[in-house]
Amino acid sequence: MTLQRAPEAVGAGSAAAISLRGVVKRFGGFTAVDGLDLEVPSGMCLGLLGPNGAGKSTTMKMLTAQAVPTEGTIEVLGFPVPRESKRARAAMGVVPQQDNLDEELTARENLEVFAHLYRVPRKERRKAVDDALAIAHLTERQGTKVDDLSGGMRRRLLIARGLVHRPRLVLLDEPTVGLDPQVRAELWGLIDGLRAQGTTVLMSTHYIEEAERLADECALMSRGRVIARGTPARLVGEYAGERVVEHYGPPDRLAEVERLARGAGLPTRRTGPSVSVLKAETIAPSLADELGSDGVRRAANLEDVFVVLTGEKVE
Numbered sequence: 001m002t003l004q005r006a007p008e009a010v011g012a013g014s015a016a017a018i019s020l021r022g023v024v025k026r027f028g029g030f031t032a033v034d035g036l037d038l039e040v041p042s043g044m045c046l047g048l049l050g051p052n053g054a055g056k057s058t059t060m061k062m063l064t065a066q067a068v069p070t071e072g073t074i075e076v077l078g079f080p081v082p083r084e085s086k087r088a089r090a091a092m093g094v095v096p097q098q099d100n101l102d103e104e105l106t107a108r109e110n111l112e113v114f115a116h117l118y119r120v121p122r123k124e125r126r127k128a129v130d131d132a133l134a135i136a137h138l139t140e141r142q143g144t145k146v147d148d149l150s151g152g153m154r155r156r157l158l159i160a161r162g163l164v165h166r167p168r169l170v171l172l173d174e175p176t177v178g179l180d181p182q183v184r185a186e187l188w189g190l191i192d193g194l195r196a197q198g199t200t201v202l203m204s205t206h207y208i209e210e211a212e213r214l215a216d217e218c219a220l221m222s223r224g225r226v227i228a229r230g231t232p233a234r235l236v237g238e239y240a241g242e243r244v245v246e247h248y249g250p251p252d253r254l255a256e257v258e259r260l261a262r263g264a265g266l267p268t269r270r271t272g273p274s275v276s277v278l279k280a281e282t283i284a285p286s287l288a289d290e291l292g293s294d295g296v297r298r299a300a301n302l303e304d305v306f307v308v309l310t311g312e313k314v315e
């Protein structure tokens, strides 16, 4: 199933679907977004990855003008936001973190209301709703009241609702938070489909696997800034290297491993009863002797990068 796009006027700005420059958002004396520069080229799926409180949701809200930046400039699909946010909103799909579907209405009626709100021409509305239902695998349940849908179906409907006007850009705020693994996998298929069609996707998540699996590039956010950006493979290569060695043992042994590795300039991470030494392929033979041969070797991954750069654990 492919989405047939409405011919959509795009604002006069750059080719990037999203552009934030020097964006700051303060809430009173608290700085939630702190000089954010972020470009999302058209057609890319960018994963905005970061620990709780990093500023991901605030960034999403500024793109839809639900929050107004204290400083800096934002363009969405070429439209300056918040000045022309109505036009930007009309051309993008937004899937919020909170389920705000109308529970009294059926799945189909929810989509019809949005097709109307988003000014899908009357003649095209039925097909637009049919297509969105099919993409979300909800055709069979279109007559069911939202109240009677399962959690996974509701989440798929929420995504379908964001797609009903065939947007070129979709914002997904933590699309699979709190869902069980099977439903998460279903949604990943759906998001993958969007990406394959060339829809630009900005997806915030704190699930590393989600970002690794879906995103062309990841921007790692911490304390309101992007601290690293690139393809998952490049980020892993640059910050965690190829191999990791995990050492297990009592606390004094772990502290010794950390001291030796850090002394040699190698990044480390603690995970409960173990210390992982990253970039293990660069360990000199003399250091390998000192570290001992009890370590478990594995490939480096994006989770290692996340922990090393943010200092935070992953759920």
Ligand SMILES: Nc1ncnc2c1ncn2[C@@H]1O[C@H](COP(=O)(O)OP(=O)(O)OP(=O)(O)O)[C@@H](O)[C@H]1O
Pocket (backbone or CB within 6 Å): 027, 030, 031, 032, 050, 051, 052, 053, 054, 055, 056, 057, 058, 059, 206
């Ligand atoms: N309206 C607000 N008033 C005051 N502080 C706020 C407001 N909105 C967000 N914050 C604060 O800004 C910081 C960034 O929040 P934000 O929700 O953007 O983070 P996040 O990266 O999306 O985290 P999460 O994954 O928990 O949603 C947090 O410390 C939060 O408490």
